[in-house]
Amino acid sequence: MASKPNAFYAQSGGVTSVINASACGVIETARKHKDKIGKVYAGRNGIIGALTEDMIDTSRETARTIAGLRHTPGGAFGSARFKLKSLEENRAEYERLIEVFEAHNIRYFFYNGGGDSADTCYKVSQLSKKLKFPVQAIHVPKTVDNDLPITDTCPGFGSVAKYIAVSTKEAALDVESMARTSTKVFVLEVMGRHAGWIAAAGGLAGNGPDEAPHIILFPEVPFNKKAFLKRVDDCVKKNEYCVIVVSEGAAYPDGKFLADAGNTDAFGHKQLGGVAQVVAQMVKDELGYKFHYAIADYLQRSARHLASKTDVDQAYAVGKAAVEFALQGENSVMPAIVRKSDKPYRWTIGKAPLSRVANKEKMMPKSFIRKDGFGITAACRRYLEPLIKGEDYPPYKNGLPVYVQLKNVPVPRKLNKEFKLR
Amino acid sequence: MASKPNAFYAQSGGVTSVINASACGVIETARKHKDKIGKVYAGRNGIIGALTEDMIDTSRETARTIAGLRHTPGGAFGSARFKLKSLEENRAEYERLIEVFEAHNIRYFFYNGGGDSADTCYKVSQLSKKLKFPVQAIHVPKTVDNDLPITDTCPGFGSVAKYIAVSTKEAALDVESMARTSTKVFVLEVMGRHAGWIAAAGGLAGNGPDEAPHIILFPEVPFNKKAFLKRVDDCVKKNEYCVIVVSEGAAYPDGKFLADAGNTDAFGHKQLGGVAQVVAQMVKDELGYKFHYAIADYLQRSARHLASKTDVDQAYAVGKAAVEFALQGENSVMPAIVRKSDKPYRWTIGKAPLSRVANKEKMMPKSFIRKDGFGITAACRRYLEPLIKGEDYPPYKNGLPVYVQLKNVPVPRKLNKEFKLR
Numbered sequence: 124m125a126s127k128p129n130a131f132y133a134q135s136g137g138v139t140s141v142i143n144a145s146a147c148g149v150i151e152t153a154r155k156h157k158d159k160i161g162k163v164y165a166g167r168n169g170i171i172g173a174l175t176e177d178m179i180d181t182s183r184e185t186a187r188t189i190a191g192l193r194h195t196p197g198g199a200f201g202s203a204r205f206k207l208k209s210l211e212e213n214r215a216e217y218e219r220l221i222e223v224f225e226a227h228n229i230r231y232f233f234y235n236g237g238g239d240s241a242d243t244c245y246k247v248s249q250l251s252k253k254l255k256f257p258v259q260a261i262h263v264p265k266t267v268d269n270d271l272p273i274t275d276t277c278p279g280f281g282s283v284a285k286y287i288a289v290s291t292k293e294a295a296l297d298v299e300s301m302a303r304t305s306t307k308v309f310v311l312e313v314m315g316r317h318a319g320w321i322a323a324a325g326g327l328a329g330n331g332p333d334e335a336p337h338i339i340l341f342p343e344v345p346f347n348k349k350a351f352l353k354r355v356d357d358c359v360k361k362n363e364y365c366v367i368v369v370s371e372g373a374a375y376p377d378g379k380f381l382a383d384a385g386n387t388d389a390f391g392h393k394q395l396g397g398v399a400q401v402v403a404q405m406v407k408d409e410l411g412y413k414f415h416y417a418i419a420d421y422l423q424r425s426a427r428h429l430a431s432k433t434d435v436d437q438a439y440a441v442g443k444a445a446v447e448f449a450l451q452g453e454n455s456v457m458p459a460i461v462r463k464s465d466k467p468y469r470w471t472i473g474k475a476p477l478s479r480v481a482n483k484e485k486m487m488p489k490s491f492i493r494k495d496g497f498g499i500t501a502a503c504r505r506y507l508e509p510l511i512k513g514e515d516y517p518p519y520k521n522g523l524p525v526y527v528q529l530k531n532v533p534v535p536r537k538l539n540k541e542f543k544l545r
Numbered sequence: 546m547a548s549k550p551n552a553f554y555a556q557s558g559g560v561t562s563v564i565n566a567s568a569c570g571v572i573e574t575a576r577k578h579k580d581k582i583g584k585v586y587a588g589r590n591g592i593i594g595a596l597t598e599d600m601i602d603t604s605r606e607t608a609r610t611i612a613g614l615r616h617t618p619g620g621a622f623g624s625a626r627f628k629l630k631s632l633e634e635n636r637a638e639y640e641r642l643i644e645v646f647e648a649h650n651i652r653y654f655f656y657n658g659g660g661d662s663a664d665t666c667y668k669v670s671q672l673s674k675k676l677k678f679p680v681q682a683i684h685v686p687k688t689v690d691n692d693l694p695i696t697d698t699c700p701g702f703g704s705v706a707k708y709i710a711v712s713t714k715e716a717a718l719d720v721e722s723m724a725r726t727s728t729k730v731f732v733l734e735v736m737g738r739h740a741g742w743i744a745a746a747g748g749l750a751g752n753g754p755d756e757a758p759h760i761i762l763f764p765e766v767p768f769n770k771k772a773f774l775k776r777v778d779d780c781v782k783k784n785e786y787c788v789i790v791v792s793e794g795a796a797y798p799d800g801k802f803l804a805d806a807g808n809t810d811a812f813g814h815k816q817l818g819g820v821a822q823v824v825a826q827m828v829k830d831e832l833g834y835k836f837h838y839a840i841a842d843y844l845q846r847s848a849r850h851l852a853s854k855t856d857v858d859q860a861y862a863v864g865k866a867a868v869e870f871a872l873q874g875e876n877s878v879m880p881a882i883v884r885k886s887d888k889p890y891r892w893t894i895g896k897a898p899l900s901r902v903a904n905k906e907k908m909m910p911k912s913f914i915r916k917d918g919f920g921i922t923a924a925c926r927r928y929l930e931p932l933i934k935g936e937d938y939p940p941y942k943n944g945l946p947v948y949v950q951l952k953n954v955p956v957p958r959k960l961n962k963e964f965k966l967r
Binding site: 134137138140168171195196197198199200201202203204205285288289290292293294295296297298299300301302303304305306309311327328397399400415416417418419420421422424425426427428429431508510511512513514516519521522523524526 | 556559560562590593617618619620621622623624625626627707710711712714715716717718719720721722723724725726727728731733749750819821822837838839840841842843844846847848849850851853930932933934935936938941943944945946948
């Protein structure tokens with residue numbers, strides 16, 4: 124008897140506090156359609172799991188554990204930064220994918236990631252056309268960078284935005300109380316290599332230039348040292364303290380990052396870090412103010428304890444929709460969040476063709492940055508506010524969140540030969 | 546008619562996410578004893594507010610606003626790092642205090658702070674003996690450093706401990722999912738200048754040396770570079786990743802801090818920061834592993850969104866007890882938390898003489914640090930676990946916590962002359 128086709132699901136790129144909520148959406152929805160989908164096999168470490176036939180049998184997890192993915196941060200099956208080359212450049216990778224899919228009767232491919240991963244998913248979606256292998260590839264959007272096109276927002280972003288907004292607000296209260304005799308300038312470094320979405324979220328902590336954060340340094344606004352220092356000085360003289368949110372991507376007019384650690388990742392992106400220290404030291408050297416700085420780093424994108432309910436709901440919804448699209452016979456698409464109204468925030472799921480998603484970065488509109496370059500506009504606030512709305516606390520035990528741990532039972536290998544990753 | 550004596554309350558030293566809960570305890574309890582206590586005047590910026598006659602009339606705040614202090618981080622009246630000299634060294638300061646207290650009919654002095662502040666409070670408590678001015682001084686304990694003697698724990702610490710434990714757990718899940726192709730070593734820098742209490746709290750995230758955090762670097766354990774690097778390497782080879790929690794106070798055997806920014810604060814303490822980068826870079830240079838690091842800095846001590854319920858309850862309780870002690874005629878004491886049992890955690894409020902509190906640091910017992918120096922023991926876990934227990938979420942609106950903002954109406958000055966702070 125011909126068994127029902129199976130599905131492959133994998134997580135790719137930097138993980139988020141809600142990517143597992145998307146996994147939960149995919150798996151729970153697939154389980155509701157047992158007549159059409161056999162099992163969901165998860166790739167260990169993204170596409171690498173498919174290439175190396177290293178897969179996890181999600182059917183071995185209980186319904187309760189899968190439900191727990193909804194409130195568990197990190198990538199439950201392991202993620203990876205690994206981009207497929209083009210068919211012309213590395214045909215062997217595609218032939219290997221087909222070999223593995225064929226061996227395990229995989230006909231659905233769900234790939235959960237950002238821009239680079241959308242490119243991989245798009246390439247897989249072309250297998251049916253170019254190599255006549257009948258696989259449907261659906262991309263499940265995810266990225267804290269919020270830089271995927273078409274979709275109103277990217278699952279993962281809303282929770283980082285909430286974390287940064289809340290943390291900025293809280294730290295500002297701390298600094299304000301101490302400013303008389305202690306720290307006058309506080310710098311919070313946030314993620315966002317090319318787009319200032321996360322930095323902008325810090326702006327939700329206050330209203331206008333006189334409330335913290337008093338200064339936001341965006342990647343979109345070339346750094347002007349003189350204007351920046353004047354602003355810090357004016358701010359401290361007026362308010363006794365100054366809170367600065369700086370994007371890791373903040374750069375000089377010539378494009379050089381304020382902090383350039385010199386390392387590069389597998390995608391060829393520069394590894395950044397330490398801009399907070401650069402900015403704080405600059406303030407100290409030029410103005411003499413006592414400073415402190417925080418670097419949120421992975422804390423911001425793993426902080427499931429402070430997830431945005433809107434974000435969790437959307438992360439689940441795109442996972443669910445991906446499976447539904449597949450069952451409708453779709454290929455090469457991505458469920459996109461479509462905003463129907465700002466206040467109250469209403470959204471639905473639309474369908475975006477992957478050809479229009481892959482390798483495209485959505486930049487922040489100019490209209491979202493205040494004329495002076497140091498803050499957000501009302502339009503930006505209108506866009507961001509609903510995305511951080513609502514709390515969705517995980518359960519706790521003994522003071523710590525209860526995050527699920529999967530058994531991650533491997534799918535028995537069917538192929539003999541090893542595949543050597545380049 | 547002779548009016549009822551008033552009370553002075555002030556916040557001192559580094560603020561916490563629950564110091565306002567103590568303020569709430571003081572003010573609400575004083576309001577319940579209007580027959581004996583007139584008004585509570587809050588010092589703006591700690592003892593400076595008393596010296597400069599810069600006080601806030603808390604009676605101008607509604608009951609609802611005062612209740613809101615319980616869930617508002619930062620120091621609502623402003624804090625300060627300012628230590629009174631001894632009577633012999635600066636008699637003018639004490640005479641000024643008496644002048645201000647006399648002018649405003651202040652007979653109760655509640656000082657909310659850590660070790661340095663306990664010293665100030667102790668000196669004020671001696672006014673009645675040394676200068677025959679009838680003031681009762683009660684210290685309200687607070688410090689994230691958890692280094693006050695006698696009391697089981699210091700309000701403020703439990704919430705930082707919870708924040709660090711949860712953040713470590715969450716970031717570890719992130720790093721674990723990415724380790725195959727990305728970051729292998731993650732370093733989280735936490736506060737704690739001389740005692741490793743906060744670093745130890747990171748240990749609650751896992752169980753034993755094979756769970757994250759795999760390594761804790763305590764100020765109590767002289768840094769051994771060779772042993773450290775071997776441990777990191779072994780850990781990455783075994784688990785594919787390594788999570789390190791490092792205290793800002795981690796130091797070489799000669800006492801030199803791993804990171805020494807060179808600045809000093811008003812108390813003469815060195816301002817530290819950046820040890821995470823030092824440790825991460827060391828790993829990169831010697832072992833070649835890709836790293837990320839986070840510096841929690843003020844985020845950890847202002848994170849009211851993740852406060853420990855135990856901590857909030859205790860912060861309130863010591864504020865309440867301080868007023869009750871005063872009404873019982875006590876002087877020169879501090880409400881201390883007394884642990885009655887570990888499991889279930891039961892505690893009550895005891896009374897500690899300030900002479901035994903001031904200027905004494907409670908170090909972490911040796912028995913709390915694992916033999917290998919890189920982790921915590923079962924005894925430490927038994928001590929720490931109850932302190933992070935329970936959640937106490939603030940109310941939210943539009944995705945952000947609703948923190949109260951006081952009117953902070955000044956008390957009209959009665960003295961003509963200015964007091965020049967040294």
